[in-house]
Amino acid sequence: MPLPFPFIVGCDLAGTVVEVGHSVTRFEPGDRVWGSNQGLLGRQGTFAEFCAIDECWLYPTPDGVGDEHAAAVALVGITARLGLARDARLQKGETIFVNGGSGGVGSTVVQMAKAVGARVIATAGSDRKVELCRKLGADFVINYKTQNLETELKRIAPAGVNVWWETLREPNFDLAVGALAARGRMIVMAGREARPPFPVGPFYVKGCSLHGFVMFMATPEEQQDCAEQINRWLVEGKLKANIDRVLPLSQTAAAHRLQEESTIGKTGALSGKIVLKP
Numbered sequence: 001m002p003l004p005f006p007f008i009v010g011c012d013l014a015g016t017v018v019e020v021g022h023s024v025t026r027f028e029p030g031d032r033v034w035g036s037n038q039g040l041l042g043r044q045g046t047f048a049e050f051c052a053i054d055e056c057w058l059y060p061t062p063d064g065v066g067d068e069h070a071a072a073v074a075l076v077g078i079t080a081r082l083g084l085a086r087d088a089r090l091q092k093g094e095t096i097f098v099n100g101g102s103g104g105v106g107s108t109v110v111q112m113a114k115a116v117g118a119r120v121i122a123t124a125g126s127d128r129k130v131e132l133c134r135k136l137g138a139d140f141v142i143n144y145k146t147q148n149l150e151t152e153l154k155r156i157a158p159a160g161v162n163v164w165w166e167t168l169r170e171p172n173f174d175l176a177v178g179a180l181a182a183r184g185r186m187i188v189m190a191g192r193e194a195r196p197p198f199p200v201g202p203f204y205v206k207g208c209s210l211h212g213f214v215m216f217m218a219t220p221e222e223q224q225d226c227a228e229q230i231n232r233w234l235v236e237g238k239l240k241a242n243i244d245r246v247l248p249l250s251q252t253a254a255a256h257r258l259q260e261e262s263t264i265g266k267t268g269a270l271s272g273k274i275v276l277k278p
């Protein structure tokens, strides 16, 4: 995508409004705000002491919610809410499977699915991360490194899962479609290079649907709706930021390397978000 140069990286932020432009109506200096969707589509990023941002991408930070938490929940929170409410339409009492429940997106999906009253099955890659998923509210956690996913899913959800949330960049559609219940919904939101085989027959005969999206293409109105619900859950304690570590802003390049190695290189060094503090 087109980016300005020199380019400031960073998508999320939280802080206090210092100044507003003439046509700004939603905020005034002194307001605490959080937001996301920057460093994209020609917009500068947020890893800086000060940012100039269109008010449509900002939301009020509730009292009692720290800036670190608001920033860490921003992109993953909007992503999880868009996928669960707008696309998968997860309902109370349904079963959802989250592949990658300890990650930035996955740990947020787990909490939001619990908040709407779903039964949650998640995967994680170590005993420590299995425990983290349980603490976040997952009813069942499968260690994908030591357990057989297909067997465990059949045991836990013999009638299939209503929603499969895939966070991996190379989804296994044979496994996912096999595990979906009739009229099941699958979310894909990663893996631009991925071209995996797709089992068309079993998929359409079950009446399943597949939903793909990128959060940055959602409209400001859609993202504001998500932010309102995120704020409610933050206040009620139903949603907590999953912060792996806080680093100084001067460590931006190191933080990027760490994130890339963990998510793309699959070192699994992180479980959750990195927050950078000026």
Ligand SMILES: NC(=O)c1ccc[n+]([C@@H]2O[C@H](COP(=O)([O-])OP(=O)(O)OC[C@H]3O[C@@H](n4cnc5c(N)ncnc54)[C@H](OP(=O)(O)O)[C@@H]3O)[C@@H](O)[C@H]2O)c1
Pocket (backbone or CB within 6 Å): 075, 076, 079, 099, 100, 101, 102, 103, 104, 105, 106, 123, 124, 125, 126, 129, 144, 167, 168, 169, 189, 190, 191, 213, 214, 215, 216, 262, 263, 264, 266, 268, 270, 271, 272
């Ligand atoms: N479409 C969008 O709008 C959107 C928004 C945000 C992110 N994304 C993309 O979504 C992906 C996930 O982002 P993230 O921030 O959540 O990444 P992340 O924090 O690195 O999480 C990755 C997750 O994948 C899990 N995992 C790795 N290998 C696995 C395997 N073989 N089986 C099951 N789980 C496995 C990891 O589990 P363990 O650590 O427990 O091993 C971890 O929970 C990234 O590719 C990102 O670019 C897309």
